[in-house]
Amino acid sequence: MDLSRQGSAVRADLAEPLERAKEATSTASRAAEIKERCRQLAQITDIPGQTTRSFLSPAMRRCMGTVQSWMEAAQMSITIDAAGNLRGLYPGSRPDALRLVVGSHLDTVPNAGAFDGVLGVLLGLALVESLEGQRLSFAIELIAFSEEEGVRFGVPFIGSRAVTGQIDRELLSTQDAEGISVRQAMLDFGLDPERLPEATLDRAAAAYLEFHIEQGPALESEDRSLGVVDCIAGQTRGEVIFTGASNHAGTTPMRLRRDALAAAAEWIAAVERLARNEEGLVATVGRIEVHPGAENVIAGEAQASLDVRHADDAMRRSAVERLIAATESIARARSLEARWCLQMDQVAVAMDAQLSQMAVDAIRGIGLQPLRMMSGAGHDAMIIASRLPSAMIFLRSPGGISHHPDESVRIEDVANALNAGLGFLRGFHKVIIGAHA
Numbered sequence: 001m002d003l004s005r006q007g008s009a010v011r012a013d014l015a016e017p018l019e020r021a022k023e024a025t026s027t028a029s030r031a032a033e034i035k036e037r038c039r040q041l042a043q044i045t046d047i048p049g050q051t052t053r054s055f056l057s058p059a060m061r062r063c064m065g066t067v068q069s070w071m072e073a074a075q076m077s078i079t080i081d082a083a084g085n086l087r088g089l090y091p092g093s094r095p096d097a098l099r100l101v102v103g104s105h106l107d108t109v110p111n112a113g114a115f116d117g118v119l120g121v122l123l124g125l126a127l128v129e130s131l132e133g134q135r136l137s138f139a140i141e142l143i144a145f146s147e148e149e150g151v152r153f154g155v156p157f158i159g160s161r162a163v164t165g166q167i168d169r170e171l172l173s174t175q176d177a178e179g180i181s182v183r184q185a186m187l188d189f190g191l192d193p194e195r196l197p198e199a200t201l202d203r204a205a206a207a208y209l210e211f212h213i214e215q216g217p218a219l220e221s222e223d224r225s226l227g228v229v230d231c232i233a234g235q236t237r238g239e240v241i242f243t244g245a246s247n248h249a250g251t252t253p254m255r256l257r258r259d260a261l262a263a264a265a266e267w268i269a270a271v272e273r274l275a276r277n278e279e280g281l282v283a284t285v286g287r288i289e290v291h292p293g294a295e296n297v298i299a300g301e302a303q304a305s306l307d308v309r310h311a312d313d314a315m316r317r318s319a320v321e322r323l324i325a326a327t328e329s330i331a332r333a334r335s336l337e338a339r340w341c342l343q344m345d346q347v348a349v350a351m352d353a354q355l356s357q358m359a360v361d362a363i364r365g366i367g368l369q370p371l372r373m374m375s376g377a378g379h380d381a382m383i384i385a386s387r388l389p390s391a392m393i394f395l396r397s398p399g400g401i402s403h404h405p406d407e408s409v410r411i412e413d414v415a416n417a418l419n420a421g422l423g424f425l426r427g428f429h430k431v432i433i434g435a436h437a
């Protein structure tokens with residue numbers, strides 16, 4: 001993390017106000033309030049009986065209104081940028097202070113849980129509330145991103161893309177299922193797409209921190225409360241199509257068959273075998289379509305999806321190459337054809353080493369040992385990392401359950417995250433002082 005290019009000198013002593021803030025209100029009660037607020041926001045939904053909030057929807061407007069009122073009560077000044085991101089600024093002790101950006105998202109998948117995204121926003125808010133109006137040597141900007149999940153437009157991270165200046169004409173003209181473009185959705189919400197450039201983070205923004213539930217079982221299986229993300233995995237998505245010949249299931253001898261489904265089955269087993277034997281690799285065939293798809297007909301064609309993820313791009317690409325080679329050898333042995341179609345190649349994104357170490361130190365500072373981990377899922381931090389040094393702290397997901405109404409979080413883990421967050425603010429203060437010494 002290089003802060004030397006940033007603006008002002010910073011002197012104020014952070015340790016004392018933070019200590020006082022900690023004394024003033026117990027973190028346990030704040031943690032309970034955070035969880036309660038997550039449950040409250042989960043009631044704000046586009047589809048009654050669920051938690052479903054999509055980009056710039058009526059429920060999103062109400063949700064933003066509630067979060068905005070909490071931000072204002074915490075003495076933050078509010079703006080809503082042209083992409084609908086709700087942004088609260090808690091000023092530093094000087095007008096030209098550098099800024100720590102803390103954020104996560106308010107949108108959800110259909111029929112979601114209460115904590116994915118929202119928890120990160122409310123933890124950031126609780127950090128500011130813990131300061132109880134006392135000014136630090138740096139400002140804190142809390143961003144509640146308007147869109148992360150990619151549900152409405154099939155394009156994820158619209159909120160964080162706006163903040164990093166990555167919204168182009170093509171994205172603006174992308175349409176939802178009702179034929180409404182991103183641009184039109186912004187106008188309908190009362191936003192001005194022409195003002196998108198103003199949403200971009202300015203030079204005072206120095207670093208980004210995101211809290212998020214893990215959405216997986218790793219922390220629970222290691223009996224850890226918190227984790228620090230070293231890297232967000234790179235991802236390959238594609239499709240394999242095996243083409244053989246469909247024929248009668250009763251009259252075609254086994255030796256004369258060109259069974260596309262049997263070939264796909266052999267390949268799917270090879271995908272699992274390869275991933276089990278490579279450290280850190282996950283590979284999934286999550287969908288298969290078979291034609292003609294009748295009980296008494298040999299399958300003439302099978303289309304199988306492939307999703308491969310790894311922290312190391314070279315490892316991931318090598319695994320994908322081996323899996324493509326496997327389709328060819330399986331097809332050859334069965335006198336079939338195999339075609340590979342690449343749909344997505346997203347490189348891995350490393351979190352900032354120094355900022356992540358600060359997160360590790362902060363967690364150790366409250367007597368816990370964080371798990372250093374890879375995130376298999378994408379997050380706003382992977383977009384913001386292109387612009388700012390970024391770090392992510394994961395909270396344990398009970399049962400590893402996410403994107404589901406049963407998604408949960410333990411209050412003690414929320415309290416730990418809040419305490420670690422306060423420690424992180426202290427560490428951040430030292431780095432800024434060091435950069436200007």
Ligand SMILES: [Zn+2]
Pocket residue numbers: 105116117148212
């Ligand atoms: Zn999320």
